[in-house]
Amino acid sequence: MKSILTLTVNGRRREDLVPDTMLLLDYLREQLGLTGTKQGCDGGECGACTVLVDDQPRLACSTLAVQMQGRRVETIEGLAKAGRLSRLQQAFHEKLGTQCGFCTPGMIMAAEALLRRNPNPGRDEIKAALAGNLCRCTGYVKIIESVEAASG
Numbered sequence: 001m002k003s004i005l006t007l008t009v010n011g012r013r014r015e016d017l018v019p020d021t022m023l024l025l026d027y028l029r030e031q032l033g034l035t036g037t038k039q040g041c042d043g044g045e046c047g048a049c050t051v052l053v054d055d056q057p058r059l060a061c062s063t064l065a066v067q068m069q070g071r072r073v074e075t076i077e078g079l080a081k082a083g084r085l086s087r088l089q090q091a092f093h094e095k096l097g098t099q100c101g102f103c104t105p106g107m108i109m110a111a112e113a114l115l116r117r118n119p120n121p122g123r124d125e126i127k128a129a130l131a132g133n134l135c136r137c138t139g140y141v142k143i144i145e146s147v148e149a150a151s152g
Contacts (some may be wrong), residue, residue: 007068009034010078018065019077024058024083025049028075034103036076040134047133050106051075057113057132061145069090076105090114097146109132111147120152 005018009032018027028034028051037060040048044062050072051060079086087091088108098104107130114121114129121129126147127140135143 002026003069005065005069007070008035008072010074020064020066021041022065024051024063024065024073025060025066028060028073034075034077035063038102038105040106042112044075045134046103047106047130048103050109051131052109054115055113056118057110059132075113076108086112088115091145091150092143093147095142095146097143099135099142103111103133105135107135107143111150114147115151119146121133123148 001020001095002017003020004015006013006015014022016031018031025037028037029039030064037051037145038048039061042061044059049060049146051052052058052066054072060074064112079089088111092104093095097107110125110133114126118125123144126144130140130143
């Protein structure tokens with residue numbers, strides 16, 4: 001079966017016909033062409049697919065698209081405005097918080113949710129907010145420094 005899904009993605013209202021079994025990850029990547037949201041483990045364990053739903057981090061690989069009816073979804077593509085990186089994206093660039101880049105969109109979205117709740121988090125709060133996001137390239141030091149640089 002299919003349903004009409006009405007939601008807002010990156011500030012734009014959308015209405016799309018989607019299969020009831022389609023994952024939010026697949027909707028974003030395949031139907032909308034928003035490929036910044038990555039498919040990592042496909043089981044909700046790595047955080048690479050993290051998006052914001054009504055300002056809260058959510059794993060797109062374990063969420064059905066139809067569950068987003070009437071909700072507001074933000075992806076990594078929605079953070080930049082008028083072609084300019086957000087403060088957090090810029091901090092990741094400047095502080096070398098990106099290694100291979102695969103986990104970066106999920107890391108940034110999880111950190112963005114934290115900074116919206118608490119604009120000046122401590123190091124332990126940053127670590128807790130990023131605990132569901134895995135990076136296989138680094139020891140997380142530069143990632144944490146990037147979030148610290150964007151805070152305040």
